[in-house]
Amino acid sequence: xxxxxxxxxxxxxxxxxxxxxxxxxxxxxxxxxxxxxxxxxxxxxxxxxxxxxxxxxxxxxxxxxxxxxxxxxxxxxxxxxxxxxxxxxxxxxxxxxxxxxxxxxxxxxxxxxxxxxxx
Numbered sequence: 001x002x003x004x005x006x007x008x009x010x011x012x013x014x015x016x017x018x019x020x021x022x023x024x025x026x027x028x029x030x031x032x033x034x035x036x037x038x039x040x041x042x043x044x045x046x047x048x049x050x051x052x053x054x055x056x057x058x059x060x061x062x063x064x065x066x067x068x069x070x071x072x073x074x075x076x077x078x079x080x081x082x083x084x085x086x087x088x089x090x091x092x093x094x095x096x097x098x099x100x101x102x103x104x105x106x107x108x109x110x111x112x113x114x115x116x117x118x119x
Contacts (some may be wrong), residue, residue: 011090011094012028012086013028013029013086014028014029014030015027015029015041015083016028016029016031016033016034016039017034017040017041018034018038018039018040019040020080022071023073024040024078025077025080026078026079026080027080027082027083028082028083031080033080
């Protein structure tokens, strides 16, 4: 079973993060598993800075990160089962599409240019 999201298969869609047993855990945003008020992610830049968003200064941000980091276990599975399943499905779909494209270009099986020559 995957305990990580493969980086070679992007495009799993929008994500949402909520705490599960105090650990921030990543879910597909469209799974319905994370309520809007639970989502730890927030949009701060959307084709430019989001109006009226107040950025923390560097020292405040650094303090928040240090506090959060210290509170987390050294190892944790932060990817939800639903996200692992979605990533696996997206990767499989992309692989099938690539195979279909290769076959339509003649790269899969012997094509007309690679047909065996009879003696």
